[in-house]
Every structure is written in structure tokens, then in C-alpha cells.
Amino acid sequence: DVKVTQSSRYLVKRTGEKVFLECVQDMDHENMFWYRQDPGLGLRLIYFSYDVKMKEKGDIPEGYSVSREKKERFSLILESASTNQTSMYLCASTAPFFNGSEKLFFGSGTQLSVL
Amino acid sequence: KNEVEQSPQNLTAQEGEFITINCSYSVGISALHWLQQHPGGGIVSLFMLSSGKKKHGRLIATINIQEKHSSLHITASHPRDSAVYICAVCNNNDMRFGAGTRLTVKP
Numbered sequence: 001d002v003k004v005t006q007s008s009r010y011l012v013k014r015t016g017e018k019v020f021l022e023c024v025q026d027m028d029h030e031n032m033f034w035y036r037q038d039p040g041l042g043l044r045l046i047y048f049s050y051d052v053k054m055k056e057k058g059d060i061p062e063g064y065s066v067s068r069e070k071k072e073r074f075s076l077i078l079e080s081a082s083t084n085q086t087s088m089y090l091c092a093s094t095a096p097f098f099n100g101s102e103k104l105f106f107g108s109g110t111q112l113s114v115l
Numbered sequence: 116k117n118e119v120e121q122s123p124q125n126l127t128a129q130e131g132e133f134i135t136i137n138c139s140y141s142v143g144i145s146a147l148h149w150l151q152q153h154p155g156g157g158i159v160s161l162f163m164l165s166s167g168k169k170k171h172g173r174l175i176a177t178i179n180i181q182e183k184h185s186s187l188h189i190t191a192s193h194p195r196d197s198a199v200y201i202c203a204v205c206n207n208n209d210m211r212f213g214a215g216t217r218l219t220v221k222p
Binding site for chain 1: 117119148150155157158159160163201203210212213214215
């Protein structure tokens with residue numbers, strides 16, 4: 001059974017802390033994504049990666065960075081956590097979209113609270 | 116204006132009712148996905164379609180490319196269908212999401 005695993009289900013951090021969110025997929029997918037989900041706003045893309053060591057900014061990259069040293073792992077880093085980064089963070093992966101027919105696979109999400 | 120609009124935002128139904136959730140989009144797409152998110156956060160892909168209609172059990176998804184519109188139907192709804200349903204449109208590696216429709220099915 002295919003799987004996208006996020007390291008933490010719930011996380012509570014203090015303002016100013018450096019936060020690491022980890023995502024691992026076992027499907028040998030090229031594309032991996034980090035989204036945040038806030039009520040009424042839907043999923044918004046933070047960063048995505050289409051290959052090892054490659055990364056592209058999404059719609060809301062400010063305050064975040066990413067790392068993809070291995071194909072199966074995509075990490076989201078909050079350099080200095082702030083209260084407005086309290087949110088649900090979702091990781092997703094997929095094979096390349098040649099014609100949009102590839103299925104999306106999501107992790108179970110990390111609910112991050114920054115106090 | 117969002118590129119992907121879903122309606123309604125919230126929907127409450129009685130068990131057994133036929134349910135329709137709508138998705139309209141304003142961008143060119145290669146495919147459209149319907150996703151289901153249960154309380155707790157995990158998201159499951161229900162359908163991906165680029166034309167016509169797909170059916171899986173009590174779920175039916177349709178898309179009209181010319182009108183840039185898709186619908187998700189649930190027949191004989193059940194309380195376990197209660198979830199947030201999200202429409203996502205794809206163009207190559209770019210995905211855009213609707214804000215979701217929260218469905219509550221009461222016994």
C-alpha cells in the first residue's frame with residue numbers, strides 16, 4: 001500500500017523556534033509538495049520539488065525553506081516560527097503530470113501550533 | 116476571485132439524500148481531482164478526470180470542459196460520508212484547490 005508519512009501529527013512550538021516538518025514517500029515519486037491549510041482558504045502551496053535538490057517557490061514561501069537531499073524525503077523548515085504560521089501542514093507526492101492523470105497522495109497532516 | 120470556486124461551502128443532509136457538490140474553475144486544466152478529507156486531516160483522492168464521467172460505488176463525478184465545471188454526486192448518503200470534499204485542478208505541475216465543501220450527513 002502506497003504511503004506518504006509525515007513525522008508528527010501534532011506539534012506545539014514557541015515563537016522564534018526553528019521547526020522541521022518531515023515527509024517521506026515510498027512510491028519513488030519525483031514531485032513532492034508542501035501545503036498549508038487554513039479555514040476558508042483551502043490548500044495553499046508553500047514549496048514544491050520536482051527532483052532531488054530541486055525546489056520551487058509556491059504561492060506563500062515567505063518564512064519557510066525546504067530541503068530535498070533524497071528522492072523519498074522532503075523537509076519543510078520554519079526558520080523562526082511565528083504565531084501566523086499556526087496551521088495544518090500537508091505533504092503530497094505524485095509522479096510527473098504528463099497529462100494530469102496521476103493520482104495525488106497526501107500525508108495525514110501536521111497540526112502545528114506556535115505559541 | 117479564486118481560480119477554483121466550490122459550492123456550497125457547507126451542506127447538511129439527512130441520511131439517504133442525494134447530494135451534489137459543485138466546482139467551477141477559470142483556468143485551463145489537464146485534469147481535475149476530487150478529494151475527501153475526514154476530521155483528523157488525512158486527504159484521500161476520490162477521482163481524477165479530464166472528461167466525461169466516473170463512478171465508484173455511490174460516488175459519481177462529472178466534468179464539462181467547455182463550461183469549466185465539475186460536480187460530485189453522492190447517492191444514498193450515509194453519516195460516514197461526512198467530510199470535507201475538495202476540488203483540485205491541475206495543469207502540468209501546477210495544482211489549484213478549492214476551499215472545500217463541508218458535508219454533514221445526519222442519521
